[in-house]
Amino acid sequence: MNNSNAGSKSRLPVVSWLRRTEYISSETPTGAGKGAYKDTIKKKKVEVDSSREGQIRAIEKTFERFYRKSSSGSSTPLSEEEFLANLKHPTKPGITAVESLPIFPDFTIWGNDYTLVTFDVDPEMTNDRPVQIQDEGSSANRAQRSSNALIKPMHNANDPETWLAYYLPDIETAREINHRKRTRAQLEASGLHNPDDDEDDTTERVYSLQRDYTYTTIPCSYLSQLVFTFRDLPESTSGGGGQKAAFYNPMQSKLMLRKKRVNRYEDDDPPITHIDVTSRRMNSDELAAKRDALEAIGL
Numbered sequence: 001m002n003n004s005n006a007g008s009k010s011r012l013p014v015v016s017w018l019r020r021t022e023y024i025s026s027e028t029p030t031g032a033g034k035g036a037y038k039d040t041i042k043k044k045k046v047e048v049d050s051s052r053e054g055q056i057r058a059i060e061k062t063f064e065r066f067y068r069k070s071s072s073g074s075s076t077p078l079s080e081e082e083f084l085a086n087l088k089h090p091t092k093p094g095i096t097a098v099e100s101l102p103i104f105p106d107f108t109i110w111g112n113d114y115t116l117v118t119f120d121v122d123p124e125m126t127n128d129r130p131v132q133i134q135d136e137g138s139s140a141n142r143a144q145r146s147s148n149a150l151i152k153p154m155h156n157a158n159d160p161e162t163w164l165a166y167y168l169p170d171i172e173t174a175r176e177i178n179h180r181k182r183t184r185a186q187l188e189a190s191g192l193h194n195p196d197d198d199e200d201d202t203t204e205r206v207y208s209l210q211r212d213y214t215y216t217t218i219p220c221s222y223l224s225q226l227v228f229t230f231r232d233l234p235e236s237t238s239g240g241g242g243q244k245a246a247f248y249n250p251m252q253s254k255l256m257l258r259k260k261r262v263n264r265y266e267d268d269d270p271p272i273t274h275i276d277v278t279s280r281r282m283n284s285d286e287l288a289a290k291r292d293a294l295e296a297i298g299l
Helices: 002-010 016-044 052-066 080-086 139-146 171-189 284-296
Strands: 067-069 075-077 103-105 115-119 150-156 159-169 205-219 226-232 244-250 253-259 274-277
Touching: 052 067, 139 159, 139 171, 150 205, 150 274, 159 171, 159 253, 171 205
Parallel strands: 103 244, 115 253
Antiparallel strands: 067 075, 150 159, 159 205, 205 253, 205 274, 226 244
């Protein structure tokens, strides 16, 4: 009797909804295959020696492409033309290298904190806000203004979230600021600029509100995002004065800005449509932080 019951229990009746078991069983090997594929990928990852000696060896290995090996085993350095001719773009074979530049940390601004800012739409696009209606002419003029933009945190008692206000100077103010920047850069390139001689600029410059943005902050891992500038080495540089070079500075974080929806309440504070801006010298704490950053890279 017991054996009969066991046998009858082992034979399942044919029920339509039980056919789903077939699909489940057929999907199981697929999942196992994916896991096996992931294991294969993991095995292909190259182990990196992050020790000081390992990093030195990795750097030294990158210089091998600068040398031509002879049949006797000796090496002679390639000319720049030969080196550039041997470079291949990883995805665009039709592109060729035409110039190589030395790369340095940007000594003049190293230690400053920089943020990479991206916008959901071009901030120069016009809209129906009165402050944005002014015509600033050509794209070159708009670039002069946007290169001196200010982003100011704002808050309101009726809005629990902080947002960012985007301000721009008028074109004449932007031209004057850019002229000061160029003059300073020329003095630095010639080795004649002394930061200790800088004076506080007490000139008040008017900035106008363009629009408000909500934002998302994304931290950057060290050296994952770099900004490059290209200029000549200072004349005081031994053996390289006047040579064109690339200078980099790391980004500390990224900001993603999206146009803020206008939500006005009767008791809201009126928007700050204009701000007066003056500049000052760095204080002692800021200078100390900058010196520490320079010492960290051996300067």
